[in-house]
Amino acid sequence: MKSKVNLVVCCDYAGTKNCFGDYFPEESYVAFAVSTSGCNDLVSLLDSIGGLVTANVCNSRKEAEEIARAWNETYKKNGTYFYDREMIPAKEA
DSSP states (O other): OOOEEEEEEEEEOTTOBOTTSOBOOSOOEEEEEEEEETTSOHHHHHHTSTTEEEEEEESSHHHHHHHHHHHHHHHHHHTOBGGGOOOBOGGGO
Protein backbone atom coordinates (compact mmCIF):
# COMPACT_ATOMS: atom_id res chain seq x y z
CA MET A 1 0.00 0.00 0.00
CA LYS A 2 1.59 3.26 -1.13
CA SER A 3 -1.24 5.62 -0.35
CA LYS A 4 -0.56 8.67 1.78
CA VAL A 5 -2.70 10.41 4.35
CA ASN A 6 -2.34 14.18 4.24
CA LEU A 7 -3.39 16.31 7.18
CA VAL A 8 -3.41 19.95 8.12
CA VAL A 9 -3.00 20.38 11.87
CA CYS A 10 -3.34 23.33 14.22
CA CYS A 11 -1.49 23.50 17.52
CA ASP A 12 -1.77 25.87 20.46
CA TYR A 13 1.51 26.11 22.35
CA ALA A 14 0.13 28.29 25.18
CA GLY A 15 1.97 27.58 28.41
CA THR A 16 4.77 25.72 26.62
CA LYS A 17 8.35 26.57 27.60
CA ASN A 18 10.99 27.59 25.10
CA CYS A 19 14.66 26.64 25.50
CA PHE A 20 15.21 29.60 27.86
CA GLY A 21 12.44 28.57 30.25
CA ASP A 22 10.09 31.34 29.14
CA TYR A 23 6.46 30.52 28.33
CA PHE A 24 4.22 31.18 25.33
CA PRO A 25 1.08 33.16 26.23
CA GLU A 26 -2.50 32.00 25.68
CA GLU A 27 -3.57 31.45 22.09
CA SER A 28 -0.17 30.81 20.49
CA TYR A 29 -1.26 29.05 17.30
CA VAL A 30 0.55 27.54 14.33
CA ALA A 31 -0.71 25.33 11.51
CA PHE A 32 1.29 22.95 9.32
CA ALA A 33 0.90 20.04 6.92
CA VAL A 34 1.65 16.44 7.89
CA SER A 35 1.87 13.43 5.56
CA THR A 36 2.19 9.79 6.51
CA SER A 37 1.78 6.39 4.90
CA GLY A 38 -1.74 5.06 4.66
CA CYS A 39 -1.05 2.20 7.05
CA ASN A 40 0.65 4.28 9.76
CA ASP A 41 -0.89 4.48 13.25
CA LEU A 42 -2.52 7.92 13.19
CA VAL A 43 -3.16 7.93 16.94
CA SER A 44 0.57 7.59 17.63
CA LEU A 45 1.44 10.18 15.01
CA LEU A 46 -1.04 12.74 16.32
CA ASP A 47 -0.20 11.98 19.95
CA SER A 48 3.40 13.01 19.25
CA ILE A 49 2.29 16.50 18.18
CA GLY A 50 2.14 18.69 21.27
CA GLY A 51 -0.63 21.23 21.68
CA LEU A 52 -2.79 19.64 19.00
CA VAL A 53 -6.12 21.44 18.58
CA THR A 54 -7.37 20.09 15.27
CA ALA A 55 -6.32 17.71 12.50
CA ASN A 56 -8.13 17.72 9.18
CA VAL A 57 -7.68 15.18 6.38
CA CYS A 58 -6.90 16.74 2.99
CA ASN A 59 -6.89 15.36 -0.55
CA SER A 60 -3.21 16.18 -1.12
CA ARG A 61 -0.11 17.54 0.58
CA LYS A 62 -0.47 20.67 -1.55
CA GLU A 63 -4.00 21.25 -0.26
CA ALA A 64 -2.84 20.74 3.35
CA GLU A 65 -0.01 23.26 2.86
CA GLU A 66 -2.38 25.82 1.30
CA ILE A 67 -4.82 25.51 4.21
CA ALA A 68 -1.98 25.78 6.74
CA ARG A 69 -0.75 28.96 5.02
CA ALA A 70 -4.25 30.46 5.11
CA TRP A 71 -4.70 29.58 8.79
CA ASN A 72 -1.30 31.03 9.69
CA GLU A 73 -2.15 34.25 7.84
CA THR A 74 -5.33 34.48 9.93
CA TYR A 75 -3.33 33.92 13.14
CA LYS A 76 -0.90 36.66 12.08
CA LYS A 77 -3.75 39.08 11.41
CA ASN A 78 -5.48 38.45 14.75
CA GLY A 79 -2.22 38.46 16.76
CA THR A 80 -2.23 34.81 17.83
CA TYR A 81 0.54 33.45 15.53
CA PHE A 82 2.97 31.29 17.53
CA TYR A 83 6.16 32.81 16.09
CA ASP A 84 5.01 36.40 16.64
CA ARG A 85 4.02 36.03 20.31
CA GLU A 86 5.88 37.80 23.10
CA MET A 87 7.16 35.32 25.66
CA ILE A 88 6.23 35.41 29.33
CA PRO A 89 9.44 35.33 31.42
CA ALA A 90 9.71 32.20 33.57
CA LYS A 91 9.87 34.25 36.77
CA GLU A 92 6.45 35.80 35.99
CA ALA A 93 4.66 32.58 35.00
